[in-house]
Amino acid sequence: MKFRKRSKNGEVFPAFQFISVTNDCNLHCQGCWVVVDGPKVYMDLSTMNSVIEAGKKKGSFFFGILGGEPLMHSQVPLLFENHPDAYFQLFTNGTLFTKDFAIRLRRAANVTPLISFEGDEQVADIRRRGHGIYNRTMKALRTSVSEGLITGAAISVCKSNIEMALSDDFVKMLHDLGVMYLWYYIYRPAGSSPNYDLALDGPDILRLRKFLVDGRTRLPMVLIDSYWHANGEPFCPAADGLSHHINPSGQIEPCPVIQLTRENIHDGELIHIFENSEFLKDFKNEIHHKTKGCVFMEDPAWLKSFAEKHGAVNSSNRPGYLDDLTNAPVIASHGSCPVIPEKSLIYRLAKKAAFFGMGAYG
Numbered sequence: 458m459k460f461r462k463r464s465k466n467g468e469v470f471p472a473f474q475f476i477s478v479t480n481d482c483n484l485h486c487q488g489c490w491v492v493v494d495g496p497k498v499y500m501d502l503s504t505m506n507s508v509i510e511a512g513k514k515k516g517s518f519f520f521g522i523l524g525g526e527p528l529m530h531s532q533v534p535l536l537f538e539n540h541p542d543a544y545f546q547l548f549t550n551g552t553l554f555t556k557d558f559a560i561r562l563r564r565a566a567n568v569t570p571l572i573s574f575e576g577d578e579q580v581a582d583i584r585r586r587g588h589g590i591y592n593r594t595m596k597a598l599r600t601s602v603s604e605g606l607i608t609g610a611a612i613s614v615c616k617s618n619i620e621m622a623l624s625d626d627f628v629k630m631l632h633d634l635g636v637m638y639l640w641y642y643i644y645r646p647a648g649s650s651p652n653y654d655l656a657l658d659g660p661d662i663l664r665l666r667k668f669l670v671d672g673r674t675r676l677p678m679v680l681i682d683s684y685w686h687a688n689g690e691p692f693c694p695a696a697d698g699l700s701h702h703i704n705p706s707g708q709i710e711p712c713p714v715i716q717l718t719r720e721n722i723h724d725g726e727l728i729h730i731f732e733n734s735e736f737l738k739d740f741k742n743e744i745h746h747k748t749k750g751c752v753f754m755e756d757p758a759w760l761k762s763f764a765e766k767h768g769a770v771n772s773s774n775r776p777g778y779l780d781d782l783t784n785a786p787v788i789a790s791h792g793s794c795p796v797i798p799e800k801s802l803i804y805r806l807a808k809k810a811a812f813f814g815m816g817a818y819g
Contacts, residue, residue, distance in 0.1 A: 459516035464698060469738055470731045473700045474512055475521040475713065478505060478533060480705050480774070482525035484550055485586040486575070487655060488615075490647035490714050491525050492774040498705040502532045502539075504722065508703060509540050511727035518543045523713065525705075528553040537565040546571055548611070551597030552590065559604040570601050571609040571640060576618035584617065595634075602635035609681075610636050614665055615644035615655040623668045628676045638679035641669065643791060645754060647714045649775060651785070656754075659789045666794050673801040684791040687808035689798040691791045693751060696744035701737065708772040711740050714753050716773035717764045736767045750792015757785040 460472035481497045482489075509520060522545055527533050537545055544567050551572040562568045574594055575584035581591040601608040610631050614622045621627050622641070631639055643662065646653045657665070666689075672680050685691055694700045695712040702710045708718040709730065719736035731737070743763065748755050761782040763769075771778045799805045 460699070463515075467738075468732055469698055469734060469741065470515050470517075470728060471698055471701045472517055473519050473521065474508065474517065475523055475700055475702045476500070476505065476508055477523045477525065477702065477704050477713065478527050478536075479525045479530045481529040482550075483529065483552060483587075484526070484590075485650075486550075487584050487586070487650055487652040488613075488644060488646050488648060489650075490716060490773065492649070493525065495774050499530055499532075500705050500707070502535055504707060505532075505536050506539055508722060508727060509536070509543055513540075513543065515728065519546070520544075521546045521548060521700075523548045523702075526550055526553065528558070534558070534561050534565070537562065537568050541565070541567055543567060545569070546609075548573070549597075550585070550590075551594045552587070554597035554600060556600050556604070559600050559606060562601075562606055563604045569607040569609055569637075570597075571611050572597050572601065573611040573613070574618075575613060577621055580617050580621070584615075598631070598634055598636060607637050608635065609638045609640055611640040611642060613642040613644045614657060614661075616657065616661070617655055619657070619661060619664075623665060625672075625676065628672065628678055628680070632676075632678045636678065638681055640681040640683075641665065643684065643751075645714050645751065646785075646788070647753075651781075653786055653788065656788045659793050662789055662791055662794050666791075666797050670797050670800055673799065673804045685794075685797075687799050687805040689796040691749040691794060693744060693749065693792075696741055696749075696752075698737075698741050701731075704772055706772070709734070709737070710772055711737065712753075715760060716771065716778060717760065717769040718772040719767060719769045736769055739763075739767065748790075748792045750790035754788045754790040755792060756787065757782040 463470055478500045480491050482493045528549055547568050547570045549572055575581045578591040582588060612622045643657060644655055646656050669680055669682055683694055702713045703722060707722040709720045710716055710718050720730050720734050724730055744752055761779050
């Protein structure tokens with residue numbers, strides 16, 4: 458409600474913030490936007506605390522904690538314990554998720570681990586460039602569930618895992634493990650190894666949308682997406698101002714894959730930084746004239762021109778990022794999917810009034 462009121466007044470402070478606390482990671486996944494081979498950056502605890510406190514002053518008590526791999530950061534548990542009045546979603550590959558860590562999260566009682574799948578035993582190792590990743594992910598899920606945590610699983614749907622992702626057996630397997638919700642992403646080719654051949658095409662995205670709409674009426678688990686409104690219209694959370702991303706260096710970006718910035722949280726009080734950001738205001742205004750989908754996928758070259766217009770800098774830690782945007786191929790996003798309204802009354806109500814509360818899930 459506070460976000461809606463702010464939006465009507467032209468304010469840009471987001472309803473939710475996603476914070477990457479480190480760029481360090483123990484894996485090298487295909488399509489990841491994080492540079493893991495360069496200098497390691499860890500956001501200090503006082504900075505993390507200040508971001509949370511600023512959000513709470515604006516009535517925002519839900520935060521996504523990302524990396525790299527956030528469990529590489531030793532102070533993450535302290536962040537959760539410092540803010541018992543906030544709730545956190547922890548995005549993790551699960552390979553470092555131990556029983557002791559799960560017990561600590563249970564005691565904090567304000568964290569839902571979101572543990573990501575990338576495919577079966579063969580595909581997961583290829584996608585993540587590791588060994589035994591699938592079994593390590595399964596172990597993390599079992600550990601989280603066994604300690605009574607509200608546990609979610611995530612899958613970034615791409616060409617190599619779409620058969621698994623859109624199968625009833627996959628959903629039912631997770632349900633039988635005790636997983637509470639399954640969050641579907643669309644693979645976004647990013648980083649130094651984008652692997653464009655893994656990107657979904659239009660028919661694949663339509664197939665995903667149909668599976669979600671149909672599955673919500675008959676499968677025994679909460680199926681989440683953050684791409685479509687209850688009436689089936691596509692949208693972008695960053696373009697709607699619902700959420701923005703803060704990287705480990707404190708740079709404020711529209712979303713994790715759009716690594717362009719004009720502001721840093723160290724420049725002053727976060728509330729004032731957001732409210733005075735012409736870059737974020739114009740991003741929100743101009744995107745609505747271009748697409749309801751993902752501009753990073755549909756028109757990456759435009760992002761470079763937009764950055765140059767506003768004097769935004771490359772925040773990716775990859776010198777060639779802006780050139781990559783210019784040369785990147787145009788690929789399908791959820792914005793090209795035909796409108797398919799939700800069939801389930803429960804999900805229609807949830808997408809209108811709960812979760813993000815403005816038509817998205819979270």
